[in-house]
Amino acid sequence: MWGGGIYEDDAFYDACDELGLMVWQDFLFACAAYPEEQPLRGEVEAEARDNVVRLMSHPSLVLWNGNNENLWGFRDWDWEEPLAGDSWGEGYYLGLLPRIVAELDPTRPYTAGSPWSGSWDHHPNDPATAPTTPGRCGTGGTTPTTGRPCRASAPSSAGRPRRRSPRCAGRSPGGVRPDSPACCTTRRPRTATAN
Known part of the structure; x- marks a missing residue:
């Protein structure tokens, strides 16, 4: 579910569970800089906690993702100079959100962003270092992370x-x-x- 969208209602996730569809769930940050100061920080934390608790029982949910293109945007879209040292969301993606997921839904993976190559040592969109997407079909019809057969697509x-x-x-x-x-x-x- 795209970070620029919404957290869908329970009926959506129930249908995905029933149909065997896998859901990659972005936290709701997309293509922009987000201040990390109060009061927004408190609202971000409350919203993240509410939705992790609400959605964590759904087997269709296979991955939590911190944002859509914000880490990449900071690197390549000339945000650094206009921000002039102001916060822009990095603390959410690399700190707050992974802590919430680790605390409330510790068996499900979290990635800081899409794209994200695992650290600032590499370009966020570097295909040579990008983590493998859980559940993505590899060669031979198996998932690279588990070796299990891929499910049929919807x-x-x-x-x-x-x-x-x-x-x-x-x-x-x-x-x-x-x-x-x-x-x-x-x-x-x-x-x-x-x-």
Whole structure:
């Protein structure tokens, strides 16, 4: 689930559990600098704790991810000079969030960001040092991290009726027009029955 989106409701994760779909869950930080001072820091911590506790029982959740492109953005998108030493979120991704996950959901992996190469010793988007994504299919149809067979992918959403996403009601953030295909989501599939 993309860091610029929402934490989905329980029905989404229940459906993923039932269908055997794997969910990579970003914490809600994407493509921007976020101050680490109070009062925002307290709200970030409370939101993270609430959602880790709420979602940790779902077997479909395979990874917690600190952010979408913020570590990379700091390195390559010229944020350093305008920030002039101000906080920008690094303390969340490399400190607060991994501590919360380790405390509340210690059996599930956490990565600081997407992309992230494990430390500032390497470029965040360095493919030679990027950690392997848990559950990603490797050669021979097995996951590189477990060696277990990959699950079949979900059926295509082609032909399913589309509905307007609530985030696109009226004016949409990020300049996405409400009539854009980006503002549509597919309806959740009905539970399949065995023949």
